[in-house]
Amino acid sequence: MKGSLLYEGKAKKVYYVDGKPEQLILSYKNDATAFNGKKKDQFAGKGRLNNLITARIFEHLHQQHIPSHFLKALNDTEQIVQKTTIVPLEVVVRNIAAGSLTRRLAIPEKTVLNPPLIELFYKNDELDDPLINDDHAKRLADVTEHDLDHIKILALKINEILKRLFRQADLELVDFKMEFGRLADGTIVLADEISPDTCRLWDVTTGEKMDKDVFREDIGDLIETYETILQRLEENKCVK
Ligand code: ADP
Ligand code: UDP
Numbered sequence: 693m694k695g696s697l698l699y700e701g702k703a704k705k706v707y708y709v710d711g712k713p714e715q716l717i718l719s720y721k722n723d724a725t726a727f728n729g730k731k732k733d734q735f736a737g738k739g740r741l742n743n744l745i746t747a748r749i750f751e752h753l754h755q756q757h758i759p760s761h762f763l764k765a766l767n768d769t770e771q772i773v774q775k776t777t778i779v780p781l782e783v784v785v786r787n788i789a790a791g792s793l794t795r796r797l798a799i800p801e802k803t804v805l806n807p808p809l810i811e812l813f814y815k816n817d818e819l820d821d822p823l824i825n826d827d828h829a830k831r832l833a834d835v836t837e838h839d840l841d842h843i844k845i846l847a848l849k850i851n852e853i854l855k856r857l858f859r860q861a862d863l864e865l866v867d868f869k870m871e872f873g874r875l876a877d878g879t880i881v882l883a884d885e886i887s888p889d890t891c892r893l894w895d896v897t898t899g900e901k902m903d904k905d906v907f908r909e910d911i912g913d914l915i916e917t918y919e920t921i922l923q924r925l926e927e928n929k930c931v932k
Contacts, residue, residue, distance in 0.1 A: 703889060
């Protein structure tokens with residue numbers, strides 16, 4: 693069923709599906725990279741955790757009527773999705789100041805951002821994913837004003853749904869990155885992954901960092917941390 697390799701990225705391999713040109717298989721790797729690939733390591737079990745966490749999150753988003761590429765988890769490390777043409781934007785929503793925002797604009801870490809802040813980055817490794825504005829996006833990412841408005845409305849809706857989901861797991865959704873893609877008929881849907889690799893999550897009770905910052909800053913056990921996220925999301929499966 694798994695066809696040839698289409699693409700190998702930093703965190704996943706992407707395969708065609710034999711006989712189903714409109715689908716892809718995303719295979720989650722154990723590699724961890726940070727600072728645009730400058731810091732690298734491998735963690736046995738990471739692929740499984742990000743695959744299962746992403747599947748759990750996309751299933752929840754589907755229940756809440758968010759259109760996405762997700763079809764189903766195939767096994768521990770692989771999921772089947774609808775093939776899209778990825779819009780080359782990293783759409784970041786921030787609820788609390790952290791990471792590059794604090795460095796770029798000297799906004800103190802932990803400043804509450806209400807309403808949430810949306811940032812667009814141009815998905816381009818050679819340029820180090822630069823921050824861009826809407827005009828740049830229209831020029832570089834083949835999107836119209838209407839597409840951008842639609843992407844931002846979806847991004848804010850997803851943020852509200854995930855803030856609630858993570859709160860039930862005693863986690864604060866500080867910020868996260870989304871990618872969107874176009875299906876064959878042009879519809880824009882949420883794509884790629886949402887996992888502790890692509891979110892900042894702080895423990896509501898202790899304030900502890902429970903995401904890829906553990907790896908970026910060498911402050912804890914990545915696998916133990918991601919396992920805790922999966923367990924907490926599973927425990928709250930019945931909660932709406
Ligand atoms: P990177 O390319 O940044 O190293 P990954 O290792 O996660 O990232 O690679 C996965 C690739 O698959 C990304 O480029 C992502 O944009 C792409 N992708 C994710 N979902 C889909 C989809 N539904 N259709 C096409 N491409 C996708
Ligand atoms: N992010 C991501 N992929 C990227 C860049 C950022 O998933 O290529 C996520 C990151 O994990 C965080 C959010 O987007 O949850 C905002 O990241 P930021 O701009 O603060 O960059 P960082 O300081 O994390 O490099």
